[in-house]
Amino acid sequence: MSNATDTQINRQINREINRQINREINRQINREMDLYILKHIDRLDGLCCGDIDTFDSNDVCGFTMNDVKKRASEIKEYRKELDVLLQLPLMKQRTEEWYEARKTRLTASDLYDAIKGNNVSIKLAKKKANIVVDTINYNGIPALKWGTMFEPMATRCYSQKMNDIAIHDFGLVCDTENEHFGASPDGINELGIMLEIKCPYSRKIEDGVIPEKYKMQIQGQLAVCKLKECDYIECVFKSLDSVEEYLALDCDDGNGNDIKHGVIAEYYNSKGEYVYYYSEANRTPKECVDDICGGCDNINPDKSLKFSKYTYWRLDEMIIQRVVFNAKAWETIVPKINAFWESVEEYKSLPLLPIETGMKKYMFVKDDD
Structure with a gap:
């Protein structure tokens, strides 16, 4: 050379x-x-x-x-x-009302797939038109279950890093300029900065890299909420193998920083839906174990729920990237949203046919996220 x-x-x-x-x-x-x-x-x-x-x-x-x-x-x-x-009525995420409202509009999380103009877009349009049966058991997808379980802990870790900044929860926010579009932000902090949280199951995270699907999702969420900035937060959580390993956890990273950790108690209902209870922040591993594992009657007032397991976790990595709303780029996306919904209406107008079963494969970013 x-x-x-x-x-x-x-x-x-x-x-x-x-x-x-x-x-x-x-x-x-x-x-x-x-x-x-x-x-x-x-x-x-x-x-x-x-x-x-x-x-x-x-x-x-x-x-x-x-x-x-x-x-x-x-x-x-x-x-x-x-x-x-x-001031808007709160439509909490993953409630029956939330799912029903999503049926009549495209949401920011599906925006990337909707405007690609390929088979994925067609299947999504058919699903919105209610002529395709969604056969996915979302509760059985490890990556989705992992992300849902850890999202509250990612929010907590972010808040602590930002001097315990308050985070406001939101459900589905409907676009005031387009009745067939909406977004469900993961939160908005008290400075008016939106949060988009990802807790990858196996995907490697990298500073300076945001998957295109999530970039599009963030732009849609900012547009609906009329905000300008979003913190894209990725957290890598480690599930420890045993309570003994968790109790032996050294909570100092060697640089004077506390390692974030906790215990999650997992329950499920008759529909197979999971419910999670979390240990309090700023406690020792022993205190977390005593609170969660030693007080099931206190943490789970709903006796119809069945216990599944405990997850002992620590936060291994967190990357926060600031994303700014691109108004000019959004102007080019709006017509594509309208075109997608026109295709949904066209599918609705078709003669009644035997229900088509589709959406057999869920489209993840990279591997499992």
């Missing part, structure tokens, strides 16, 4: 290293600024933008007060939209 080639490769490596360093520096600065504004959040709502100069600048680190003023003005607008959303 020539010296020129070696030099070129070294330059490429250095550029990539610098890019990663700059991305992390910018992310840290942005997070610190958001945390600074969070510290003054009670004052922010009552101030006009000019009054933001009255914030204490002594604890500002890494950015100017002009930066703070600009960011505070953005957050103020985000919180106005959040207040509007909080």
Whole structure:
């Protein structure tokens, strides 16, 4: 290999290293600024933008007060939209009402598949038209079960990392500009930043990489909620093999940071649907075991539920990436949503035929997520 080639490769490596360093520096600065504004959040709502100069600048680190003023003005607008959303009737996720509402509209989680224009899009349109029987047992898919079980713990870990920021829960939010579109955000924090949470079952996560399907989902959710920013959160949880291994867990990562951990008690009902109970945060492994494993009568008031198992877990990795709404790109997506729903209406108008069984294979990102 020539010296020129070696030099070129070294330059490429250095550029990539610098890019990663700059991305992390910018992310840290942005997070610190958001945390600074969070510290003054009670004052922010009552101030006009000019009054933001009255914030204490002594604890500002890494950015100017002009930066703070600009960011505070953005957050103020985000919180106005959040207040509007909080006035909407809550349609909790995975309830019968939620499932029924999803039948009459495309949702952001299916947006990527809907506008691809292939066999997956056709099957999805038939499903929405109610001429295809969805034969998937979603409770039996390990990746979906894993993600549902750990989503509340991912939300908790994110909140703790963001100085215990409050997270507001939402069910299905219907698009005010399109009656056949909606979204179910995983949460919105008190700064008005949306959350999209993924807890991969086996897929490797990588900083700087967001699967295209999830990018599209986030854009749809931001559009429906009229928000501008989303934290895309990926968490890798490890299920420990035994209670003994969990009790022996060293909760210090060696860098002065606490390792997040806990216990989940799993129950199921007569329909095979799972219900989860979680140990409290900021407790030792022994306290978590005593609370969950030693108090089944207290944690499970519904005696119709049957016990399944305990899951002892620790958080191995969490990556948070900020995604910004792209208004121009969204303008190109809206006509595709309308075209998809036109195809749904066309399928509805077909003569009644024997029910077609379809949707046999669930489309995951990469492997199992």
